[in-house]
Structures are given as structure tokens and as C-alpha cells.
Amino acid sequence: MALQPAITDIEQLKARPEVAALMEAGPNAVAGAKFDRNELTIWVDRTALRNACNALKNHPQLQYNALADVTCVDWYPREPRFEVVYQLFSTANKKYLRLKVRLSGDDASVDSLTPIWPGANFFEREVFDLFGVRFDEHPDLRRIMMPDDWEGHPLRKDYPVEGYR
Amino acid sequence: MAHMTPTPVLDPSQDKTMILNMGPQHPSTHGVLRLLLEVDGETIVRIMPDIGYLHTGIEKTCEAKFYQQVVPMTDRIDYLCPMTNNLAYCLAVEKLLGLEIPPRAQWVRVLLNELTRINSHLVWLGTHAMDIGAMTVFLYCFREREDVLRLFEAVSGQRMMTSYFRIGGLALEPPLGWFDRVKKFLLRFPGNIDEYESLLTNNPIFVNRLKDVAYISADDAVALCATGPTLRASGVDVDLRRDLPYTGYENFKFNVPTSTAGDVYARYLVRVAELRESQKIATQALEGLPEGPVKADAPKVVLPDREKMKTQMEALIYHFKIVTEGFTVPEGEVYMPIESPRGEMGYYVVSDGTAKPYRVHMRSPSFANLQSLRKMCEGRLIADVVAAIGSIDIVLGDCDR
Numbered sequence: 100m101a102l103q104p105a106i107t108d109i110e111q112l113k114a115r116p117e118v119a120a121l122m123e124a125g126p127n128a129v130a131g132a133k134f135d136r137n138e139l140t141i142w143v144d145r146t147a148l149r150n151a152c153n154a155l156k157n158h159p160q161l162q163y164n165a166l167a168d169v170t171c172v173d174w175y176p177r178e179p180r181f182e183v184v185y186q187l188f189s190t191a192n193k194k195y196l197r198l199k200v201r202l203s204g205d206d207a208s209v210d211s212l213t214p215i216w217p218g219a220n221f222f223e224r225e226v227f228d229l230f231g232v233r234f235d236e237h238p239d240l241r242r243i244m245m246p247d248d249w250e251g252h253p254l255r256k257d258y259p260v261e262g263y264r
Numbered sequence: 265m266a267h268m269t270p271t272p273v274l275d276p277s278q279d280k281t282m283i284l285n286m287g288p289q290h291p292s293t294h295g296v297l298r299l300l301l302e303v304d305g306e307t308i309v310r311i312m313p314d315i316g317y318l319h320t321g322i323e324k325t326c327e328a329k330f331y332q333q334v335v336p337m338t339d340r341i342d343y344l345c346p347m348t349n350n351l352a353y354c355l356a357v358e359k360l361l362g363l364e365i366p367p368r369a370q371w372v373r374v375l376l377n378e379l380t381r382i383n384s385h386l387v388w389l390g391t392h393a394m395d396i397g398a399m400t401v402f403l404y405c406f407r408e409r410e411d412v413l414r415l416f417e418a419v420s421g422q423r424m425m426t427s428y429f430r431i432g433g434l435a436l437e438p439p440l441g442w443f444d445r446v447k448k449f450l451l452r453f454p455g456n457i458d459e460y461e462s463l464l465t466n467n468p469i470f471v472n473r474l475k476d477v478a479y480i481s482a483d484d485a486v487a488l489c490a491t492g493p494t495l496r497a498s499g500v501d502v503d504l505r506r507d508l509p510y511t512g513y514e515n516f517k518f519n520v521p522t523s524t525a526g527d528v529y530a531r532y533l534v535r536v537a538e539l540r541e542s543q544k545i546a547t548q549a550l551e552g553l554p555e556g557p558v559k560a561d562a563p564k565v566v567l568p569d570r571e572k573m574k575t576q577m578e579a580l581i582y583h584f585k586i587v588t589e590g591f592t593v594p595e596g597e598v599y600m601p602i603e604s605p606r607g608e609m610g611y612y613v614v615s616d617g618t619a620k621p622y623r624v625h626m627r628s629p630s631f632a633n634l635q636s637l638r639k640m641c642e643g644r645l646i647a648d649v650v651a652a653i654g655s656i657d658i659v660l661g662d663c664d665r
Binding site for chain 2: 102105135136138140164165166167168170172173184186190193195197216217218219220221222225229242243244245246253254258260
């Protein structure tokens with residue numbers, strides 16, 4: 100099982116139904132794509148996220164009807180700093196798909212997915228709590244892991260692992 | 265960095281309702297779960313889970329450890345199924361590395377995973393029945409659980425925090441006579457399940473307490489990100505062991521129990537049926553166990569045998585290198601979902617090409633499943649909350665990480 104090099108050329112990946120469906124949904128929705136280690140990742144423009152998820156969810160063949168996970172990666176000090184990572188799952192086709200949204204450090208906010216999947220609630224609260232990324236139109240955006248009066252967001256890379264802050 | 269966080273206080277929406285606090289130290293919340301209930305008499309109007317009491321920042325700690333040092337951290341997430349967590353993490357890193365795992369190691373992993381599922385389901389069954397009022401079952405379940413824990417102790421030296429799976433295979437070959445002990449246990453176990461079922465399945469008090477309680481429909485369960493037995497009891501037939509086989513599950517024959525009833529009783533039946541299936545898979549793993557090594561042939565990743573280390577210079581150098589500097593993992597990211605006893609346990613590991621993971625995220629089933637509690641309980645009686653919590657089988661360590 101030697102590692103194959105990742106495919107990042109969007110022209111090559113256009114043939115994949117997921118990428119094609121998103122390109123159909125909006126002209127500027129797809130900001131990039133990668134096929135690596137048998138997993139497909141699509142970067143989505145942050146304004147197009149909700150449309151993209153709706154398109155994938157309601158697509159007659161793809162049917163990505165479940166949200167498996169929401170998390171975030173902090174690439175500090177690189178900009179755009181945050182990458183919010185969504186794992187979608189299709190209970191009919193049993194397939195996973197990863198969507199990513201890049202966010203800059205000084206304006207880290209993205210549309211909440213709770214109108215599409217109410218289950219995104221806890222996941223987005225966790226990302227808000229630990230990374231400080233805000234989710235617009237989230238019904239109950241407050242800390243979930245840390246105490247309410249905690250200062251800072253522990254999973255950011257500029258937050259120390261140990262010692263005094 | 266002060267954020268304007270909305271107030272967490274649950275205000276009564278009407279004059280006739282009141283707020284009731286349940287937990288975090290409540291015997292039926294299976295750990296430190298706090299629930300804020302807004303009740304109108306005995307009926308629940310709103311329910312709001314409050315978690316985070318066990319948050320230890322494991323994800324942050326992982327970023328400061330070498331890849332191999334993260335394995336013992338994963339045990340501590342879900343203390344009822346340590347092997348499942350070990351496996352999910354090891355599979356994720358192995359996928360990042362592109363490592364091939366020898367078949368014997370894979371089969372032992374399947375065997376131990378199913379024993380872990382039995383262990384976890386036995387704790388669930390015992391405590392769930394005790395919540396409902398059936399005290400005896402608890403003692404019966406813990407009797408068998410003790411046997412499973414002894415098997416874990418024999419193989420890994422630890423009863424609960426096993427850390428037995430390593431990146432690239434197993435820590436070491438199981439001890440002599442261990443497989444015979446497993447075999448004896450597996451032969452006896454179906455009789456034990458019959459025993460639990462004879463106490464519960466047709467017991468009118470138990471059935472009346474669980475039937476049509478905490479119903480959740482298939483659509484709601486999917487929308488609320490529920491997975492595992494909670495989802496399958498609502499009629500969605502998803503089991504990652506069968507649908508996206510990992511660590512050699514494609515070689516095993518088993519059924520995936522489902523139900524369309526969607527209530528607590530359905531979840532009970534699904535889990536008890538899963539106990540039987542786990543016994544079947546474990547038996548198959550034992551019978552078809554291939555011979556061969558239990559570690560991958562990757563000297564830069566897998567620690568060498570003790571004997572080789574004492575006789576071969578090269579092995580000693582590799583050992584020294586791995587222990588002091590770790591091993592580097594090629595850049596990339598992987599999401600590795602596996603079927604834990606509670607549902608989808610997913611590890612999202614990002615590598616930046618160094619010896620320490622850039623980011624490790626655990627998608628824990630308890631955290632996601634807890635969201636369905638609201639749908640299950642609102643409009644129902646307070647007494648049913650206890651049954652509902654038991655039926656989604658949460659572990660708060662898993663939930664808070």
C-alpha cells in the first residue's frame with residue numbers, strides 16, 4: 100500500500116460527481132480540490148458553504164444526507180489562518196466527503212449549518228469554544244467545553260500547551 | 265479576548281413552569297452530565313445538556329506528543345472501549361504512513377475489538393437496567409465483564425487503559441494459552457446473554473418502562489448526527505464495519521441488527537443482538553486466526569524486538585531514533601471513522617511532515633448522540649429522561665475529551 104501522490108489539479112478532479120455537482124450549484128463555489136489517500140477534499144468559498152451543503156444533500160445520486168463531523172485546523176501564523184473542516188456522510192451510498200472553508204484570523208466567521216443539520220449545533224459550539232471561530236445564525240453559540248468565563252481559545256496554535264498564560 | 269457569550273441561564277418561558285437541575289452528580293447520568301430541565305408539572309418542556317466537566321484538552325496535548333506517544337492518550341477518552349480508540353488512532357496514522365498491517369495483527373485487532381464491544385455493552389446493559397430498577401442484571405453483567413477485563417489484563421498488562429495496539433500492529437504477541445481462555449469465555453457467553461434476556465426482554469415491568477419511550481424517527485436521528493445503535497434502532501442501516509470495512513472486517517460474516525421502532529426498547533434489543541453478533545465475530549476471528557508476525561515490516565516506525573535490540577546494532581539505532589526523535593509522517597490529512605460500541609468514532613489526523621501530529625481531532629459518538637436527547641425527551645415525563653440517557657449510552661469522558 101505505497102502512498103500515491105495527491106491529485107490537486109482541479110481539471111483532473113472535475114470528473115468526480117461531487118466536484119461536478121458543486122460547480123453546477125454555484126460558479127465560484129469550488130475554491131480547490133484534493134484527492135489524497137483515497138479521500139476527497141473540496142475547498143468551498145465561505146459564502147457558498149450553505150448552498151454547497153444543500154446541493155450535496157439534495158442531489159438525487161450523491162445524497163450526502165448526514166453531517167459526520169465539524170472541526171477546525173489553525174495554521175497560525177499562515178493566512179488565511181483557519182480551516183473549518185466538515186465531514187459529510189451519505190447513509191445511502193456509505194461514502195464520506197470532506198468540505199473545507201478557509202477563514203482569515205481577523206474575520207473568522209462562517210454560516211452555521213444548523214438550519215440544514217440541527218446536529219451541527221454541538222460541533223459548531225465546540226469549534227467556537229476552542230478556536231474562536233464564529234458561526235452566523237447559530238441558535239445557541241456559547242462555550243461548551245470550557246467554563247463560560249474562560250479567556251482565550253485553547254486549541255489555537257498561539258495558546259500554550261502548559262504554563263501560565 | 266472577551267467574547268459576548270449569550271447567558272447560559274435557562275429562563276422559564278412561562279409562569280407555570282420551573283427549572284430543575286439534574287446532575288452533574290446524579291447516579292443516572294453515567295458520569296458528570298448536567299441537565300437543565302424546564303418542567304411543567306411532570307412534563308418536560310425544554311431540556312438543555314451542560315457538558316464539559318471532564319474536558320481535559322486531550323486534543324491539545326496530542327499536538328505536543330510524538331505520534332506513538334498519543335496512543336496511551338486515546339485510551340483515556342472513552343474508558344469503556346479503550347481498544348476501539350487505540351484502533352481508530354492507529355488506523356488513521358497507518359493510513360497517513362501507507363503502512364501495511366500483517367493479517368495476524370488485523371485478526372487479533374478484530375478479536376479484541378469485539379471483546380471491547382462486549383465489555384462496553386455489558387456495562388451499558390447493567391447500568392441501564394439498574395436505572396430502570398432491575399438491580400440483579402448489573403451483578404450478572406459485571407461478572408462477565410470481569411472475565412473480559414481479565415483477558416485484557418493478560419494480553420496488555422492493564423484492565424482498562426490497555427494501549428495494546430501500536431502504530432504498525434500490536435505491542436507484542438498475546439501470551440501462551442490466552443487464545444484458549446478467550447475460547448472458553450466465548451463458548452460460555454451466549455448462555456450468559458440468554459440469562460440477561462430471561463431477566464429483561466419479556467419482563468413486563470421492564471418492557472412497560474421502555475416501550476414507546478423516548479421515540480426518535482430515522483430522519484430526526486440522521487439530522488441530529490446520531491450514529492451507532494441509536495441510529496440503527498430508528499431504522500437506518502449503517503454499520504461501518506460492514507459498509508466501509510477496516511482492519512479486515514470484510515473477512516467476517518455477521519448481521520447488523522436494526523429496528524424501526526425507534527424507542528428505548530428498540531435500542532435495548534439492538535444492543536443485545538449486537539452482543540450476540542460480537543460473540544460470533546470474535547469466534548470467527550479465533551478460528552481463522554492466521555499465523556505470522558504481529559508487527560508491520562517498517563523498522564523506522566515499529567520498535568524492534570527486544571532480542572534483536574540486544575544483538576543487532578541496526579535495531580538498536582532504530583530503537584534509539586524512534587524513542588528519542590519519533591518518526592516523521594508524510595504531510596497530509598486523514599479522517600478514519602470506525603464503528604465503536606456507541607457509534608461512529610472518527611479520528612481526524614493532520615500531519616505537517618514532522619514527528620508530532622499537527623492536529624488530532626476525535627469525533628466522539630457520545631458527544632454527537634447526546635444531541636438527540638432533546639428530541640427524545642421534550643414533551644415527556646421526567647422519569648423517562650433516565651431511561652433515555654441510558655438508552656443512548658453516553659460516556660462522558662468520550663463526550664468531553
